[in-house]
Amino acid sequence: MINSVPPAAIFIIGAFFIPFFKGKTKSAFMLLLPILGFMNLIHMTAGTHWVVSFLNYSIIFGRVDKLSMVFGYIFTLVSFIGILYAIHVKDDIQHVTAFLYAGSALGVTFAGDFISLYIFWELLAISSVFLIWSRRTQKALDAGYRYILVHVVGGLVLLAGILIHVSNTGTIEFDYIGLSGLGSWLILIGFALNAAIFPLHPWLTDAYPEATITGAVFMSALTTKSAVYILARTFPGTELLIWFGAFMTAFPIFYAVIANDIRRVLAYSLINQVGFMVCGIGIGTQMAINGAVSHAFCHIIYKALLFMSAGSVLYMTGKIRCTDLGGLYKTMPITAVFCIIGAASISAFPLFSGFVSKSMIITASATENLAIIWLVLQFASAGVFHHAGIKVPFFMFFGEDSGIRTKEPPLNMLLAMGIAAFLCIFIGVYPAPLYQILPYAVDYIPYTAPHVVGQLQLLMFGALAFILLILSGYYPAELRAINLDTDWFYRKGSRFLVYVFTGIANGIAMVCEHIFIKRLPEGLAAFCKKPMTIFVEAYRKIEGKKDRASGPEPELATTIPIGVSVVFAVGFLVILAFVFTMLFK
Amino acid sequence: MKRELKIFDKPRNVQRFLYSFYIVLLALLVVDLFIPKHGHFPWEGAPQFFAVYGFISCVSLIFVAKLLRRIVRRDEDYYDK
Numbered sequence: 001m002i003n004s005v006p007p008a009a010i011f012i013i014g015a016f017f018i019p020f021f022k023g024k025t026k027s028a029f030m031l032l033l034p035i036l037g038f039m040n041l042i043h044m045t046a047g048t049h050w051v052v053s054f055l056n057y058s059i060i061f062g063r064v065d066k067l068s069m070v071f072g073y074i075f076t077l078v079s080f081i082g083i084l085y086a087i088h089v090k091d092d093i094q095h096v097t098a099f100l101y102a103g104s105a106l107g108v109t110f111a112g113d114f115i116s117l118y119i120f121w122e123l124l125a126i127s128s129v130f131l132i133w134s135r136r137t138q139k140a141l142d143a144g145y146r147y148i149l150v151h152v153v154g155g156l157v158l159l160a161g162i163l164i165h166v167s168n169t170g171t172i173e174f175d176y177i178g179l180s181g182l183g184s185w186l187i188l189i190g191f192a193l194n195a196a197i198f199p200l201h202p203w204l205t206d207a208y209p210e211a212t213i214t215g216a217v218f219m220s221a222l223t224t225k226s227a228v229y230i231l232a233r234t235f236p237g238t239e240l241l242i243w244f245g246a247f248m249t250a251f252p253i254f255y256a257v258i259a260n261d262i263r264r265v266l267a268y269s270l271i272n273q274v275g276f277m278v279c280g281i282g283i284g285t286q287m288a289i290n291g292a293v294s295h296a297f298c299h300i301i302y303k304a305l306l307f308m309s310a311g312s313v314l315y316m317t318g319k320i321r322c323t324d325l326g327g328l329y330k331t332m333p334i335t336a337v338f339c340i341i342g343a344a345s346i347s348a349f350p351l352f353s354g355f356v357s358k359s360m361i362i363t364a365s366a367t368e369n370l371a372i373i374w375l376v377l378q379f380a381s382a383g384v385f386h387h388a389g390i391k392v393p394f395f396m397f398f399g400e401d402s403g404i405r406t407k408e409p410p411l412n413m414l415l416a417m418g419i420a421a422f423l424c425i426f427i428g429v430y431p432a433p434l435y436q437i438l439p440y441a442v443d444y445i446p447y448t449a450p451h452v453v454g455q456l457q458l459l460m461f462g463a464l465a466f467i468l469l470i471l472s473g474y475y476p477a478e479l480r481a482i483n484l485d486t487d488w489f490y491r492k493g494s495r496f497l498v499y500v501f502t503g504i505a506n507g508i509a510m511v512c513e514h515i516f517i518k519r520l521p522e523g524l525a526a527f528c529k530k531p532m533t534i535f536v537e538a539y540r541k542i543e544g545k546k547d548r549a550s551g552p553e554p555e556l557a558t559t560i561p562i563g564v565s566v567v568f569a570v571g572f573l574v575i576l577a578f579v580f581t582m583l584f585k
Numbered sequence: 586m587k588r589e590l591k592i593f594d595k596p597r598n599v600q601r602f603l604y605s606f607y608i609v610l611l612a613l614l615v616v617d618l619f620i621p622k623h624g625h626f627p628w629e630g631a632p633q634f635f636a637v638y639g640f641i642s643c644v645s646l647i648f649v650a651k652l653l654r655r656i657v658r659r660d661e662d663y664y665d666k
Contacts, residue, residue, distance in 0.1 A: 254649055254650045254653050255653070255657075257646065329590060331589060333590055366624070366626060369625070374626065378635075378638060379642045383642060386646060449621070450624070450629075453613060454629070455635070456613055457613050457614075457617065457636040458636075460610055460639070461610065461637070461639040462640065463606070463643075464606075464610060464640060465640050465644045466643060467606070469644070476650060476651050479658070480661055481658050481659060482659055482664075483653075483659070484657040484663075492664070
């Protein structure tokens with residue numbers, strides 16, 4: 001046994017103590033939690049820890065190996081950066097849920113069985129939605145509801161898959177699953193939803209731009225990357241993922257080019273980057289898995305940095321759309337530099353972190369002779385520079401001067417960005433420490449002359465295309481508009497469903513109302529008022545036609561033979577007797 | 586008035602930036618001729634492959650994105666209607 005506690009516990013238990021502190025103590029406490037978490041992590045030894053018996057199952061809170069440790073490190077690290085960035089926020093709900101969220105991501109990472117995995121998986125969705133709702137705008141409220149609904153559906157699919165899988169294998173422990181049978185397919189779909197694999201991705205681009213400024217930083221790091229971890233654990237080498245991953249790298253960049261909201265551009269480029277990881281997991285060789293994992297590590301830092309710089313602009317100016325921004329380098333030069341460092345990293349410029357990780361995945365695709373995949377990934381690499389590398393800094397900090405004059409964000413935000421920016425460059429320049437913690441031994445040298453020159457050519461001539469298109473005026477203008485994505489099917493489709501169901505239901509309701517509310521009570525009321533009259537009328541219809549024709553209506557009493565009344569009375573008594581015997585038998 | 590950076594307000598500075606960018610491009614094309622190549626695919630060894638591929642990728646990206654916009658573009662309040 002080791003002298004540590006489950007990594008998730010520090011964050012989740014710690015979260016509930018946050019509201020009890022005030023002022024500087026609260027800030028110190030929140031910064032201390034990730035540090036404690038990190039100290040705890042480095043004291044953990046490989047193996048299986050914290051096994052708890054529950055019913056007839058053993059729940060494993062600590063599957064510690066190289067794969068889970070990498071994600072443990074990076075989730076803890078980004079929590080520190082994220083909370084430093086958010087330390088000025090006076091909203092306990094955000095702080096508590098951010099820690100619950102990070103804790104559940106760690107829980108997913110170290111879970112060795114399906115039960116704890118599923119619980120943390122759901123907690124991930126439930127805690128993160130508060131980071132959207134805390135924006136407290138109508139749009140955020142709506143987007144949050146859609147976000148949680150989509151994740152609940154995904155969670156149910158996962159649960160169904162888990163139940164089938166567990167009943168087939170007889171154990172709740174999991175490791176490699178692979179595609180075989182319905183259960184594994186459902187599990188894969190559940191994981192794929194959180195990894196934002198097409199066509200299950202639009203929850204991300206819908207919700208992240210509506211999240212709070214500081215919440216988006218956590219969200220950009222945790223949900224998709226915990227799904228990447230779990231895919232790397234359970235579905236490495238699944239060929240389907242190669243194709244879906246490659247498609248994921250390509251299609252979002254078209255959307256990113258025409259998106260107006262900067263954080264939506266970043267959300268699309270996030271899907272593009274996760275595509276590289278999913279593709280690497282699909283290839284499944286040691287180099288590819290190393291590439292996917294190291295890319296997740298680097299990506300979390302530079303994507304957080306990009307979300308932080310965009311968040312700083314939103315925080316200081318209240319604006320985030322390309323059409324409203326421009327020329328901010330004049331008053332926010334430090335933020336601009338941090339943004340450019342993040343942009344260079346995501347674009348995989350040599351000496352920046354993306355370069356040393358993404359290239360491993362692309363090289364792995366070449367080693368496996370996947371020519372089409374290789375070409376798609378290179379296309380996506382050029383494209384990501386185009387939209388995330390150039391568009392994001394250009395339209396925020398350069399481009400046409402919007403006339404906005406502001407100043408740098410608060411010190412804690414700058415510090416958080418500074419740490420992330422430093423790490424982006426540090427890893428890019430000196431990747432050895434990162435390579436050391438990867439799941440497999442690394443036999444890869446990123447800095448070779450052809451690789452550096454090739455990558456620079458790819459990026460710089462992509463930039464040339466951008467410059468020429470901007471100068472010629474052919475570059476698509478930034479417009480105040482939104483673009484449809486697959487969320488159309490549930491956002492508009494749900495209205496269609498509502499229309500159909502209300503159409504059917506309302507039809508039934510109207511018929512029922514007519515019969516049971518109007519006609520039946522009216523009839524009953526009329527019948528109960530003068531029970532005999534009904535029968536008399538009926539009798540008269542049959543018998544009395546000729547009488548009516550001959551003269552004035554005779555009195556009721558005289559027209560009905562007394563025997564008819566007797567027959568009715570007897571009949572009524574018989575029915576009464578029958579009902580009573582049935583009831584009190 | 587607060588201190589402001591204005592380097593890109595002057596057209597001359599933008600021109601300087603662009604010229605240095607073009608020089609870098611040229612340098613990359615020249616360097617490419619002198620480095621040994623050992624790619625996995627035959628086209629990786631072709632001269633200036635990455636320059637051509639990067640340029641074509643980004644131009645076609647913009648063309649397709651413009652087409653895509655025609656199909657998917659809606660007003661900002663589309664989903665509220």
